[in-house]
Amino acid sequence: MTKRERAKKIRVILEDLYPETPVPLDHKDSFTLLIAVLLSAQCTDVRVNQITPKLFAKADTPHKMIKLRYKQIENIIRPCGLAPRKAKAIRDLSQILIDKYDAQVPPDIDALEELPGVGHKTASVVMSQAFNVPAFPVDTHIHRCAERWKLSSGKSVVQTERDLKKIYAKKYWQKLHLQIIFFGREYCKARGHEAEKCPICSWI
Structure with a gap:
C-alpha cells in the first residue's frame, strides 16, 4: 500500500467515525x-x-x-x-x-x-x-498520529504540517484537523496506546 493509498483509507475511517466535527472550544466570534x-x-x-x-x-x-x-x-x-x-x-x-x-x-x-x-x-x-480559510494546524495529537500512521517523519510539527498538506487535498484540511484530534484523544493516545486495538494503527 502506498502512502497515498494509506492516507485515503485513513480519511475514510475518520469520516466514518467522525462525520460531524464541532469546534471543541466554545466561542461566539x-x-x-x-x-x-x-x-x-x-x-x-x-x-x-x-x-x-x-x-x-x-x-x-x-x-x-x-x-x-x-x-x-x-x-x-x-x-x-x-x-x-x-x-x-x-x-x-x-x-x-x-x-x-x-x-x-x-x-x-x-x-x-x-x-x-x-x-x-x-x-x-x-x-x-x-x-473558513483552509489550514491544517498541527497539535500534539496530530503530530503523534501522523508519525504513527507513517504519513510524516515526525521530526517537527512544521514538517508534519507540510507533509499532511502534500498528502491531502485542501478541501479536506479543516475537517481532517479536527477528526485526527478527536481520534487521537479517543483511540490513539500518547500513553497506554494499544496498537492492536486502534482502528488505524492495527492495520498499518
Whole structure:
C-alpha cells in the first residue's frame, strides 16, 4: 500500500467515525475563539471551556478586555496554566486589535502571528474555524498520529504540517484537523496506546 493509498483509507475511517466535527472550544466570534485557542496552550479544551465563560462574562470584546487589569485576567485564567504570560498576551493583543485593526481580529495569518501569544498553530486554527480559510494546524495529537500512521517523519510539527498538506487535498484540511484530534484523544493516545486495538494503527 502506498502512502497515498494509506492516507485515503485513513480519511475514510475518520469520516466514518467522525462525520460531524464541532469546534471543541466554545466561542461566539473570532475574538472569543482567538482567546480560547490562546488559553488552550498546554491546557485541555475541557478546562478552557470551564474558564472562558467567567472571562467572557467580564470581557468578550477587545475594548472590554483592556479595561481589566493584568492581575484580574490572570486570576480568572489561572486554572489554564501559564496565567501571567497568557494574561499579558490577552490584554496586550486586545490593545493591538483596537489600535491597528479597529478592534477586529484580522483574517490574515501573518497579522495574527504578530500578535502577542499567538503562534502559527493558534493563527491557523483561527483562520480555519473563524474565517473558513483552509489550514491544517498541527497539535500534539496530530503530530503523534501522523508519525504513527507513517504519513510524516515526525521530526517537527512544521514538517508534519507540510507533509499532511502534500498528502491531502485542501478541501479536506479543516475537517481532517479536527477528526485526527478527536481520534487521537479517543483511540490513539500518547500513553497506554494499544496498537492492536486502534482502528488505524492495527492495520498499518
